[in-house]
Amino acid sequence: MKKFLKILALVLVVALFLGTFVFLYQKSRPAETVYQTLRAERRTLERTTVVTGTVEPRDEVLIKPQISGIIAELYKEAGQQVKRGEVIAKVTVIPEMSQLNSSENRLRLARLNEQQAHTDYDRMKVLFDDKLVSAEEFEKTRLAYEQAREELTAADDALQIVREGVSRSNADYSTTLIRSTIDGLILDVPVKVGNSVIMSNTFNDGTTIASVADMQDLIFRGTIDETEVARIHEGMPMKITIGALQGHTFGARLEYIAPKVSSASGNANQFEIKAAVDIPDSVRIRAGYSANAEIVLEHRENVLSVPEGAVVYSGDTTFVQLLTADKPQAFVRRQVTTGLSDGVNIEIKAGLRAGDRVRGNVIAPEN
Numbered sequence: 001m002k003k004f005l006k007i008l009a010l011v012l013v014v015a016l017f018l019g020t021f022v023f024l025y026q027k028s029r030p031a032e033t034v035y036q037t038l039r040a041e042r043r044t045l046e047r048t049t050v051v052t053g054t055v056e057p058r059d060e061v062l063i064k065p066q067i068s069g070i071i072a073e074l075y076k077e078a079g080q081q082v083k084r085g086e087v088i089a090k091v092t093v094i095p096e097m098s099q100l101n102s103s104e105n106r107l108r109l110a111r112l113n114e115q116q117a118h119t120d121y122d123r124m125k126v127l128f129d130d131k132l133v134s135a136e137e138f139e140k141t142r143l144a145y146e147q148a149r150e151e152l153t154a155a156d157d158a159l160q161i162v163r164e165g166v167s168r169s170n171a172d173y174s175t176t177l178i179r180s181t182i183d184g185l186i187l188d189v190p191v192k193v194g195n196s197v198i199m200s201n202t203f204n205d206g207t208t209i210a211s212v213a214d215m216q217d218l219i220f221r222g223t224i225d226e227t228e229v230a231r232i233h234e235g236m237p238m239k240i241t242i243g244a245l246q247g248h249t250f251g252a253r254l255e256y257i258a259p260k261v262s263s264a265s266g267n268a269n270q271f272e273i274k275a276a277v278d279i280p281d282s283v284r285i286r287a288g289y290s291a292n293a294e295i296v297l298e299h300r301e302n303v304l305s306v307p308e309g310a311v312v313y314s315g316d317t318t319f320v321q322l323l324t325a326d327k328p329q330a331f332v333r334r335q336v337t338t339g340l341s342d343g344v345n346i347e348i349k350a351g352l353r354a355g356d357r358v359r360g361n362v363i364a365p366e367n
Contacts, residue, residue, distance in 0.1 A: 035331075036360035037323050040352045043305045045342045047298040053222020055242060055277060055289045057213035061182050064206040068198045069093040069176065071191050076210065078188050082180045088189075088210050089178040091197060103158050110148070110155035117141075117148035184214040187287055218277045218285060220252055220293050223262050223270035231297045232257065238275050239294040245283065252277045252293065300340050300347060308346040310358045311338060320352070321359035331359050 069091040076088045124141040127133045188211045191197060200206030220240055224232065238252040256274040275293065279285055310320050318338050321331040336351030352358070 034363045035329060036363050037357040038307050038310050038360045040304055040306050040348060040354055040356045040358065042302050042354060043345055045300045045303060045305060045340050045345060045347055046296050047340055047342055048294050048296050049224070049228050051222040051224050051273065051293045051295065053220055053273075053291060053293060055218055055220055055240070055285055055291045056287050057184075057187075057215055058217045058219050058276075059182075060187065060211055060213040060287075061184070062208045063088060063178060063180060063210045063212060064200050064208060065091050065178055065197050066199055067091060067093060067176060069196070071193050071195045071197060071209075074189065074191075074193055076186055076189065078186050080186050082184065082186055082212060084180055084183050086180050087177050088180055088186070089191070091176045091178060093176060094196075103155070106158065107152075107155040110152040114145075114148040114152040117145040121145040178209045180210075180212050182212055182214065184212045187211045187213055213287065215285065215287070216279070218279055219255070220275045220277050220291055221272065222291075222293060223272055224295075226261070226269040226271065228297065229257065229271045232273070232295060236295060240275075240277055240291050241294070242285070242289050242291045244286075244289050248283065250277055250279060250283075254295070298340055303339070303347045304349075304352060304354055305345040305347050306352070306358055307360065308341055308344060310360055311336070311346055322352070323357040323359065334358075 071089055072092040073090040074088070075090070076082055076086075082088065121141050121144075124133060124138050128135070128138040190208055190210075195207075197207035197209065198204065220238070232254060234254055234257065236254040238254060240250040240252045242248065242250070252275040254273060254275045256272075258272040260271075262270050262272045306320065311318055312320065317335060319333050319335045322334040324330045324332050334351055337349040339347030339349045341347070
């Protein structure tokens with residue numbers, strides 16, 4: 001019995017020793033690394049660039065007065081629609097004293113001359129009716145009287161223009177009534193009742209009464225870097241996204257590329273671009289919204305590609321790790337020729353076939 005127990009204890013010691021040895025051997029073996037495999041597939045690839053800018057009306061018209069004075073009334077405010085010829089504001093003229101005195105003197109003189117001419121005409125008419133003067137003399141007197149009347153009317157109109165900015169005979173063409181020159185939306189009215197305004201002339205641009213624009217004709221205005229400007233051309237389609245209108249994408253077409261660097265671009269060489277934006281009637285756009293324009297610089301359809309992370313670069317050489325066996329995984333280095341990249345997938349021009357699998361990222365080590 002004692003002998004059996006000794007043998008059993010010896011067997012247990014040997015088994016424990018062998019188990020410990022196997023366990024330590026297994027732990028000392030390097031763990032096998034398992035990689036994700038990526039399949040080479042045919043895809044449509046696009047290389048795009050994003051340009052930042054703003055959406056604004058194509059033409060914003062500044063309405064300015066044709067006469068200097070003070071704002072007496074404002075009939076419109078920002079945000080209202082206005083028709084061409086519709087009155088926006090009324091200006092009260094502040095006459096210059098020298099012009100006012102001169103006009104008043106002219107009117108007094110014209111009135112005296114008209115009265116004298118009237119008297120002469122009445123006297124000559126009596127003589128003509130009595131056949132004491134010739135028809136020629138009578139016609140001269142009548143003409144002088146009519147000229148005096150015309151001068152009186154002109155002097156009165158001139159005085160009214162100096163005082164009020166418009167004469168009675170031309171009230172329909174009043175320059176004191178500031179009218180819109182286009183149909184559109186009033187974007188801004190930077191003046192208030194009581195503000196002094198001046199007309200535009202050689203020395204200044206004049207005071208802006210209102211800015212009006214057609215908000216159905218909008219453009220995207222932005223700048224593009226010199227490294228990409230050579231890849232774009234007029235007529236290219238664009239996709240516009242506006243930060244204030246999440247979930248909306250608008251079509252646009254490139255209309256203009258600046259021939260020189262934008263003066264406001266700072267150190268980077270940026271070129272201004274403009275594109276006509278197609279805005280549906282159901283969407284309301286405000287002038288000056290910040291926006292991004294996506295432009296497709298290159299396009300490839302049905303090309304063989306793999307995720308760009310699978311491609312390894314070594315100097316001027318590009319290669320992938322091609323899967324040759326599944327369990328255990330085995331890979332072979334394969335040189336490839338690459339093409340267009342969209343930032344996620346890259347075109348493989350040579351070196352792979354559709355369906356080939358290449359090594360990706362590590363999934364997990366096997367113990």
